Amino acid sequence: MTNVKFNGVPFERTFTSLVDDFFTEIPTILKTEVNKPNIKGHAPVNITENENDYQIEVIAPGYDKNDFKINVENNLLTISAEKKEAEKVNAGKSIRKEFHLHSFKRTFTIDNKIDTEKIAARFVNGILIVTLQRKEEAKAASKDIEVQ
Numbered sequence: 001m002t003n004v005k006f007n008g009v010p011f012e013r014t015f016t017s018l019v020d021d022f023f024t025e026i027p028t029i030l031k032t033e034v035n036k037p038n039i040k041g042h043a044p045v046n047i048t049e050n051e052n053d054y055q056i057e058v059i060a061p062g063y064d065k066n067d068f069k070i071n072v073e074n075n076l077l078t079i080s081a082e083k084k085e086a087e088k089v090n091a092g093k094s095i096r097k098e099f100h101l102h103s104f105k106r107t108f109t110i111d112n113k114i115d116t117e118k119i120a121a122r123f124v125n126g127i128l129i130v131t132l133q134r135k136e137e138a139k140a141a142s143k144d145i146e147v148q
Contacts, residue, residue: 043081043104054132056108061126062101068128072116079130080105 046057056079060068063081071078082103110116110132118133 043079043106045106052134054114054134056130056132058106058128058130059126060104060123060128063123063126063128065123065128068121068123070119070121070130072110072119075110075112077108077110077119077130077132078105079108079128081128 043058043060045059048055048057056077058079060081063083067081067083069078069080069082071080080103083101113134115133115135119130120133121128121130123129
C-alpha cells in the first residue's frame, strides 16, 4: 500500500492560490539551457556543418581573444572564458548596473572523424568561431576488374 500526501479538499482552494501555484510551477517547466541563456556559466552557441568542417560559434561580447581557453582532451572540446572586472574609478556614483561579464565553460564531445591537430579559432566582432576540420578519409581506390 502506498501513502499519498493530500493537501486539503480540492474545492477549498481559492483562485489566488491556483494562480500562485501556476506561476511557481513555470520556472521548473522552463528549466532548460536554451530557454535561460543568461544564466551564469552559459554562453549560447551555433553549430554548423559544412562539407569539410564543423563550425562552432560562441557569442561572447565584451571579451578579448586572450580571455578564451580552448582545450581538447579525451575527445572532449572545452571552450572557456574568464574575464575579471577591473575596479573602475569614477567621479560619479553608479545608479544602476545591469550587465556583468561572467566566466563560462562549454564542453562538446567530438568523434574520431575530427582532426584534432587542425582545430582553429578566431574571434571576430564578439563571436568566437572554432573550426573543426574533418579527417581526410581514405578514398576507396577505383579499380576495373576484367571478367574472364
